[in-house]
Structure formats: C-alpha cells, structure tokens
Amino acid sequence: MRFAILGPLRMTGVGAPTVPKAPKQRQLLALLLLNANQVVPVGVCIKELWDDQPPDSALSTLQTYVLHLRRVLCGVPEIGTMRAAKQVLATAERGYRFSVPDGSLDLHLFDEGVRKARDALADGDDARGSALLARALDMWEGRALTGVQAGPVLRAHAAMLEEYRLSVQETRIEADLRLARHHELIGELSALATRHPTNENVRAQLMLALYRSGRQAHAVEAYQRLRRTLSADLGLDPSPRMRRFLQAMLENHPSLNSPAAAGAGAAGDRSA
Incomplete structure (x- = not known):
C-alpha cells in the first residue's frame, strides 16, 4: 500500500x-x-x-x-x-x-532522501548530495495536497511543506553551483525567481549563475528587479548582504569566479 x-x-x-x-x-x-x-x-x-x-x-x-x-x-x-x-x-x-508502514508514504521517503543527501553534503560529497536531493524532489507531483479542500490546519501544513520543498531545492542548487553547473541552472533559477520575486537567496543564486556564465550585466539587472520589487511590494530595500554581494560582482571579486577554487566556498556563503 x-x-x-x-x-x-x-x-x-x-x-x-x-x-x-x-x-x-x-x-x-x-x-x-x-x-x-x-x-x-x-x-x-x-x-x-x-x-x-x-x-x-x-x-x-x-x-x-x-x-x-x-x-x-x-x-x-x-x-x-x-x-x-x-x-x-x-x-x-x-x-x-x-498507521503507515515504513517506506509507504511519499513524505516520509522525501524526508529520508533529504537526510541522506545532507549527510553526503556534510561529508563534502556535493555530487552525491545533489543527486540524492534531485531524486527526493522528483517525488513531488505538483503542490502538496492538490485537489484537496483545505481548512486552516491543512493550509498551514501545505504552506510549510512548500517552504520545505523550496529550501531543499535551494540546497541542491547550492551544491550544483559548487559543481560548476551554473550554465544549466539559469533556466531553473529564472523560473524560481519569477515564482518567488522577493526571495533574496534565490535571487543571489541566479545572480551568481549569471555572473559565472559571463553575463554580469544580466546579473546586475536581476538585482535591480529584486530592488524594484521589494520597494514596490514591501517598501523595503535589499538586505546589506545582497548589497555586499552586488558590490563583489561589480568589483569582479576573485572568490566569485571558480567554484573549484578555495574561494568558491565564500561565494556559496554569499548566495546562501
């Protein structure tokens, strides 16, 4: 079952x-x-x-x-x-x-896959961690509880599950950035940034992928779109972290260039 x-x-x-x-x-x-x-x-x-x-x-x-x-x-x-x-x-x-047996509920399988992936990432195995996270994310077939009429408890659960899913996706993307897969990530990150226009972490990952792909002007424009959206929707400015990240790009800071270099860890921290 x-x-x-x-x-x-x-x-x-x-x-x-x-x-x-x-x-x-x-x-x-x-x-x-x-x-x-x-x-x-x-x-x-x-x-x-x-x-x-x-x-x-x-x-x-x-x-x-x-x-x-x-x-x-x-x-x-x-x-x-x-x-x-x-x-x-x-x-x-x-x-x-x-009561459900072990391995019979997709949410439990997702949790287990994420746990194994995080163990791999903690051991420094980005390739295995990314693959395990991708496999876990493939279990999703749309928004949680599609087609179910939701009251207050289910709405809260569904919102938390969507946040959980996005967090896992961001973690997988971060591993892929460290694996120099920035070219392949641009489409996925562009779609995520459209769906989550005020999410600074997603926007920073998109900016980094664009920058590493030689598209610095597009990376700056991605920042400007974030700034305009935050101002119009929330009356806010980008965080100091985002402003520092933009400045590092404008200065062509070496830590942003090569995910294989020792400085790549710092670049990942900037987009986390």
Whole structure:
C-alpha cells in the first residue's frame, strides 16, 4: 500500500488508486496522512473540517467520516476487512491515528532522501548530495495536497511543506553551483525567481549563475528587479548582504569566479 500527499492525494494498493470522493472525507484523510503514525486530536480534526463554526453534530459527523474512511480501506485488497481497517485507522487517546508502514508514504521517503543527501553534503560529497536531493524532489507531483479542500490546519501544513520543498531545492542548487553547473541552472533559477520575486537567496543564486556564465550585466539587472520589487511590494530595500554581494560582482571579486577554487566556498556563503 502506497500513500501520496506531495501532489494529488492518493492511496494505491494492488488495484487502482483509491481515495474518498467526498470533499470532507478527503480533507480528513489528508490531515491524518500528514500526521501519519501520530494521534490527531479530535479537536484538531474538527478545527480543520469546520474552522471556528463547527455544527452541533460535529463529533458525530466526524465519527461518520472515520467510518466511511475505514470502509474505503476495506476495499483495498491488502487490508480487506473492517478489523484490519480499524488497525490502520485507529481510535486512540481522544483522537485518531493513521498507521503507515515504513517506506509507504511519499513524505516520509522525501524526508529520508533529504537526510541522506545532507549527510553526503556534510561529508563534502556535493555530487552525491545533489543527486540524492534531485531524486527526493522528483517525488513531488505538483503542490502538496492538490485537489484537496483545505481548512486552516491543512493550509498551514501545505504552506510549510512548500517552504520545505523550496529550501531543499535551494540546497541542491547550492551544491550544483559548487559543481560548476551554473550554465544549466539559469533556466531553473529564472523560473524560481519569477515564482518567488522577493526571495533574496534565490535571487543571489541566479545572480551568481549569471555572473559565472559571463553575463554580469544580466546579473546586475536581476538585482535591480529584486530592488524594484521589494520597494514596490514591501517598501523595503535589499538586505546589506545582497548589497555586499552586488558590490563583489561589480568589483569582479576573485572568490566569485571558480567554484573549484578555495574561494568558491565564500561565494556559496554569499548566495546562501
């Protein structure tokens, strides 16, 4: 049995993918999978499903949704019976726990891949670290919980997952910059900078990739776009770190030139 939340919500067994069709049941399933193997208190479930306006029947309705989810699980060949479904989706400690085996939830696999990659990077193996991060990022099939109606709890979870994903992507790009892959990164970084126009770290990585590709004027223009966006949207100026980075580019500072040189570490620090 496989479960997916990094994109469309899915439960995949021996047969075709199976998920509830009713929006509230999908919403509850997503909440339980995001907290797989942990108890989700009843109050959190009610908050997610109805926010601050739960009906008088909220508790009994929640219990009905749980029953329907267990019936869906019964239709999965690997589970098959209500008794087994109650073990997967258990009532425990004034809440519910959805148990998933090791290696069956894409979020857990993503976490494990990122952990192994960070270990490789800590050992100085940028090539292996980059490859492991790329493999982990390939598990994503769009925004987390695509197609799921989200209440306040899921919205907060989804936002944190997107930040997590971006952080991992930035870490992989940083490793690729140290591997002198700046030419290949420009397209990806341009798209990221468009999606995250006020993110200084992404913009610094784009500027560095452009600079190392011999496109200093484009790197300066990337900085100017950041400055204009920050001013127009937030009434802010680029940070001192970004201004120092721009000045280093204008001065053709040697530390920015070769990722294979000892000074490349300093360049990476500037864009981190």
